[in-house]
Amino acid sequence: MKKTTLKIEGMGCVACAQASEKAVKKLNGVAEAHVNFATEKMTLQYDENHVSLEEIKEAIKKAGYQAREEEQTKKVQIPIEGMSCAACAAAVERGIQKLEGISTVHVNLATKRATVQYDPGQVKIAQIKDAISKAGYTPLEITKDFEESRQNEEQNEIKQLKRKWILSAVFSIPLLYIAMGHMLGLPLPGFLDPMQHPMNFAFSQLILTIPVVLAGNRFYTAGFRALLRRSPNMDSLVALGTGAAVLYGIYGLYQIASENTTYVHDLYFESAAVIITLILLGRYLEGRSKGKTSEAIKKLMGLAPKTAIVIRGGQEIQIPIEEVEVGDRVVVKPGTRIPVDGEIIEGETFIDESMLTGESIPVEKKKGDTVIGGSINKYGTFQFRATKVGSDTVLAQIIKLVEDAQGSKAPIAKLADVVASYFVPVVMVIAILSGLAWYFAGQTGVFALTIFISVLVIACPCALGLATPTAIMVGTGKGAELGVLFKGGEALETTHHIQAIVFDKTGTITEGKPAVTDIIPAEWIEESELLQIAASAEKASEHPLGEAIVNDAEEKGLEFLKIDHFRAIPGYGIEASLNGEPIDIGKAKLMKDKQIEIKDWEAISERLASEGKTPMYVAIGGKPAGLIAVADIIKESSLDAIRKIHDMGIETVMITGDHRRTAQAIAKQVGIDSVIAEVLPEEKAEAIKKLQAEGKKVAMVGDGINDAPALAQADIGIAIGSGTDIAMESADIVLMRSDLMDVAVAIQLSKSTIRNIKQNLFWAFAYNTAGIPLAAGLLYAFGGPKLNPMFAAAAMSLSSV
Secondary structure, X not given: OEXXXXXXXXXXXXXXXXXXXXXHHOOOOEEEEEEEOOOOXXXXXXXXXXXXXXXXXXXXXXXXXXXXXXXXXXXXXXXXXXXXXXXXXXXXXHHHHOOOOEEEEEEEOOOOEEEEEEOOOOOOHHHHHHHHHXXXXXXXXXXXXXXXXXXXXXXXXXXXXXXXXXXXXXXXXXXXXXXXXXXXXXXXXXXXXXXXXXXXXXXXXXXHHHHHHHHOHXXXXXXXXXXXXXXXXXXXXXXXXXXXXXXXXXXXXXXXXXXXXXXXXXXXXXXXXXXXXXXXXXXXXXXXXXXXXXXXXXXXXXXXXXEEEEEEOXXXXXXXXXXXXXXXXXXXXXXXXXXOEXXXXXXXXXXXOHHHHOOOOOEEEOOOOEEOOOOEXXXXXXXXXXXXXXXXXXXXXXXXXXXXXXHOOOHHHHHHHHHHHHHHXXXXXXXXXXXXXXHHOOOOHHHHHHHHHHHHHHOOOHHHHHHHHHHHHHHHHHHHHOOEEEOOHHHHHHHHHOOEEEEEXXXXXXXXXXXXXXXXXXXXXXXXXXXXXXXXXXXXXXXXHHHHHHHXXXXXOOOOOOOOEEEEEOOOEEEEEEOOEEEEEEOXXXXXXXOOOOHHHHHHHHHHHHOOOEXXXXXXXXXXXXXXXXXXXXXOOHHHHHHHHHHOOOEEEEEOOOOHHHHHHHHHHHOOOEEEOOOOHHHXXXXXXXXXXXXXXXXXXXXXXXXXXXXXXXXXXXXXXXXXXXXXXXXXXXXXXXXXXXXXXXXXXXXXXXXXXXXXXXXXXXXXXXXXXXXXXXXXXXXXXXXXXXHHHHHHXXXXX
16 A cells, blocks of 8 residues: 655635545545645555556546645755846746746845745756746756855855955046046146047046946846846846946047037046946945845854764764764764764763753753754763754754745735836836936936936835845844744744734643642651652652652652552552551542541642642651642743733733643743633644634744644744644744743844834835935926936945945
8 A cells, every 4th residue: 555645736615625535535446535625635545556646646637626746846946146136036036937837936135046846747947947047147056055155155256246346446536536536626637638638538538437347247238138138127227327328428539539529528437437336335235244144044054063973883983974874873072063963872961052042051961862963062972873864953954944934035025026026117217207308308418318327326126125035034043043943034024913922831831840849747747758758659650740759859869768568549649658657648539538637738738729739648657747749830931931021012821731720820920811721732723713813913832742733723833942843843933942031032033123124125115215306306406406326326325235
């Protein structure tokens, strides 16, 4: 029998799911077929000797639906060269989306890569790359060490921009002096005097402009290519504006050569050169600031050591980390990084996990404990068995999570993308109309050209395209440094809307393991003696409450006494004997059955129960010896975390399968607003739905398998670090530490990032809205100054930075 999962497309309701299920079940050889309408997946079990997968797909097709193997959907990240603004990113997205078999595509201008989900049965990577090339950009090789190579490429690109900017500045400064210096009364050599030697004056400017134009050649190649494809971008604006200035200058030079020397005052070479120089400077500074947003991934990648010491054939040998296999016995020396994930089999140590969890205090580790690759071994030498290697390690998963999050789009980004795609063509129309309007209003061709160039150059949509991705990269990167992992831009954006947070009790608000909280002895016995006798009796018990008493005695260094007899009474407690004397530990019911008088202790027992503790009576020799209370103790950070969440104006709810009285006692201690108690695991998701039905945006914080449905149901699922893999898979945010303070950190980080995005978008919109009318000559029309294209270029560059 073979098992497989098919993705079913075209289902509109539960009846569709049933129809496709029935169609498959009719086939001979199909043992099981189950369709999950929510996930649009069919789980199949069939005999390959009687029926093929193709026949099953054909049966589904006849039923009116499309089936494909789930494994067929792949995700790839393709680095792209040549993108400079949001319009470029939009053009690439459009080009890829036209292909058959593309599920989703996101092009991130900040990381310069396209994240594409596609069906390899319908489209190949070569075709996707071809679509990128046709859109006018260069797809780069997809390498295993993509992130590292991308960062190296970025560094080289930043260095190249710096060189080009310096080169253009070296020629632009003397050009500016020659063109403008005489107007300011600065001395010029006689052979460059515009009145005496106009040809020398004009020709020297052309000579100085050529190297600057060559330094900015990419604006022309990319800009005009985009124009020809009818998807103009930022480079198109610069190419048109500066190209028009240079061509007009050459025309002026021709007029001067024809002895029409009046054109000596109408040369615009210096404008073209200074615009290119300023935009190159802007691109260089922009590249540097974008480079800084990838610091989180660089730091995480730097955590992985390059080699590991393993024991092979009884010898310690050093091998590359890529060669470590699951099951290898790995040796770790003091002060070195742990190469992969594993379980300690020999030795004890303290490990610094701060770069992964944010926890600064080294954690004690002994035989049987797990270790995480990338963390630092502080003291002892130990050996561990490798359990996860390569892309399966915690560190690799975190890097992938951060990469995916940084490559994803927040819903707010789509607004900027839409605006940017329409923006450039609109600006070109405004530039042409403005120039023509001034010309027909009686101004000179030179004046009209100045207006045309100014509008084109000032209206760069770069700031719009960068506003969101850079903020998301910084937000998710900062989160990773603090041990708060967002699984995408959408999670980062939605978190700041949260109005209510539902907390699981056990393991989330509490430690998840019972501990002794109170020991109240009778007058005739010491506290330590009561604990010693109770622990000795409970030593043979497997009950968690008994285990808590034993652990407490061990921590206090008490010696265990030899017990003569032991019997567990399910639902009541235990009975034992020490030196022939009976010992009874358990509920009030047990004491009453044994006819032990506990009336004087009932008030104390009720007080302890009201505090959320489980009181256990201890009787020795048939008379009460005292009470021992056990509780799942509250985490140290829970109280402060709930207080901080309340300060943000967010409602808090606790959900648990525990008794209502216990749950309310714990909720009261930490200050939680309301309690949902005595619920089964599957009812937790229903409780979330009820809160959502009240119109609230709800987050769920949990750690166990039983929390997974509720985490998936919530608007934002938050899994804590000590949790299960299933809980983490269902969550939108993973907290590396088991600390509730990080819930507040996640919300604060989301609020800060969204505030930053909104500020970026506001200034980008406001700047362009205000800048274009100025460049179009609005002030000049009312007697004010005309905006020089050079100032327009400077302002445009600064808007992106």
